[in-house]
Amino acid sequence: MTDPANPPVTIRMLGAAEAVAARDALAALLVDAVAHGASVNFMAGFTAAAARDFWDGQVPGIAAGARHLLVAEAGSELVGCVVLSFAQQPNAPHRAELGKMLVHSARRRRGIGRRLLGAAEDAALAAGRRLLLLDTEAGSAGEMLYRSRGWITIGSVPDHAFTPDGRLAATTMFYKVLAGA
Numbered sequence: 001m002t003d004p005a006n007p008p009v010t011i012r013m014l015g016a017a018e019a020v021a022a023r024d025a026l027a028a029l030l031v032d033a034v035a036h037g038a039s040v041n042f043m044a045g046f047t048a049a050a051a052r053d054f055w056d057g058q059v060p061g062i063a064a065g066a067r068h069l070l071v072a073e074a075g076s077e078l079v080g081c082v083v084l085s086f087a088q089q090p091n092a093p094h095r096a097e098l099g100k101m102l103v104h105s106a107r108r109r110r111g112i113g114r115r116l117l118g119a120a121e122d123a124a125l126a127a128g129r130r131l132l133l134l135d136t137e138a139g140s141a142g143e144m145l146y147r148s149r150g151w152i153t154i155g156s157v158p159d160h161a162f163t164p165d166g167r168l169a170a171t172t173m174f175y176k177v178l179a180g181a
C-alpha cells in the first residue's frame, strides 16, 4: 500500500502552459541545486526571481517543440527535472542536448535522477534524436550518474566554469548514441 506521507515518484513531460504553472516549483528546485553547490551555470546568491527568469526563458522553446521539459513528482511536489533541447541546425536533426538535470537535495540517491535520464533518453528517441550530448562538472554526482547509464566521455576541459562558490573547475563532456527499438 502507498504511504501517503511518501507518495511514489512519477515522471512526466510538461507542456508550455504546465511549465508556466510549475514555474515557482521549478525555480525552487534550481535555487536548491545552486545552494547545494551544483555547477549549473549560476553563482552563489542565485535568487528565486532569477530562477523564475531562467524558466520563463525556456517556455518559448517548449511551446515551439524545440525543447522538452520532464519533471519528477512525488504526489503534488516537484522533486526533479531535466531539459532536452533539440539541435535546431538543419544539419543536425538527429541531435539533442541534455541540461538542468536536477533532483532536490532532500531526494537524492533514490534513483530519481536515473529515471529522469531514462525518460529523457526515451523522449529523445521518440523524437528521432539518437545522438545526445551533455556536460557536467568533472567529478560531480552528475558525472557518476551519466557514467552509470553508459554515457561516453569525450574529455574534460580544465577551468571551464566557476562553481557557485567561485572556484574554477573542469567540465566533462559526454555523448550517448541511443539504440533504436
Ligand SMILES: CC(C)(COP(=O)(O)OP(=O)(O)OC[C@H]1O[C@@H](n2cnc3c(N)ncnc32)[C@H](O)[C@@H]1OP(=O)(O)O)[C@@H](O)C(=O)NCCC(=O)NCCS
Pocket: 033, 038, 039, 040, 099, 100, 101, 102, 103, 104, 107, 108, 109, 110, 111, 112, 113, 114, 115, 135, 136, 137, 140, 141, 142, 143, 144, 145, 146, 148
Ligand atoms: C546528479 C543528480 C541529478 C543525481 O540525481 P539522483 O536522483 O541522486 O541520482 P540517482 O539516485 O538516480 O543515482 C543513480 C546513480 O548515479 C550515481 N550517483 C548519483 N549520485 C551520486 C553521488 N553523489 N556519488 C556517487 N555516485 C552517484 C550512482 O551510480 C547512482 O546509483 P546508486 O545510487 O545505485 O549507486 C543529483 O545529484 C543532482 O541534482 N545534483 C545537482 C545538479 C547537478 O549537478 N546536475 C547535473 C549537471 S546538469
